[in-house]
Amino acid sequence: MNRWTNISRARTWRLLTILVVAVGFWTLVAWFAARHLVVSAPLQRADAIIVLSGSACLLERTKVAGDLYSSKVASRVVLTNDNLQGTWSSAEQRNPFFYERARDNLVLIGVPQQRIEVIYQPVTSTYDEAKTVRDYAQLQGFRSILVVTSGYHSRRALWTLQRVFKGSNVQVGMQAVQTGIQTPSPLTWWLHARGWQMVAGEYVKSVYYHFNVS
DSSP states (O other), rough: HHHHHHHHHHHHHHHHHHHHHHHHHHHHHHHHHHHHHHOOOOSOOOOOEEOOOOOGGHHHHHHHHHHHHHTOOSSSSEEEEEEOBSSSSSSTTTTHHHHHHHHHHHHHHHHHHGGEEEEEEEEHHHHHHHHHHHHHHHHHTTEEEEEEEEEEEEHHHHHHHHHTTTTTTOEEEEEEEOSSSSSSOTTGGGGHHHHHIIIIIHHHHOOOOOOOOO
């Protein structure tokens, strides 16, 4: 009995050891995969701060944009329009668009309303958004822009913007929002359904963009 008990215990410990090592290895890989998506290309000064659309991360993006404005990085903040509407507003008796909510949040954190501009042309993707921002920047005569987006979106967004703005003589900077605010932490994203959408989903989208965006 003791012999079989010892063998059973040894097998249990071996399985537990393998499980712990596997979980540790996966956690390290998952952390690296998440961190790899986060990039920044800061600018000391820019003609405008551009906040990319994203209803799920609206508060964190506008907060960073407001901080950049307060730091005098740029004298205006520009919002894009994904043409999506949020929940019902009793005060306004309608469903405000997310760009309106973003504008209201910027005002609340200290950005003067006259310093907030909206590109009203609806956008449907990061590539479409990059082209719309490029056209607006050229129309306004911008020489530099600092784009704000969520951390896990930043690598693909910067890659796309750099290709769309190539030859435009407009310098493009990127300010990625710190992860873990409205997005899951790099260490635990794989424990959340939203994390799989934001991290694993970004890799799927990145592969698609690499083959379809010139």
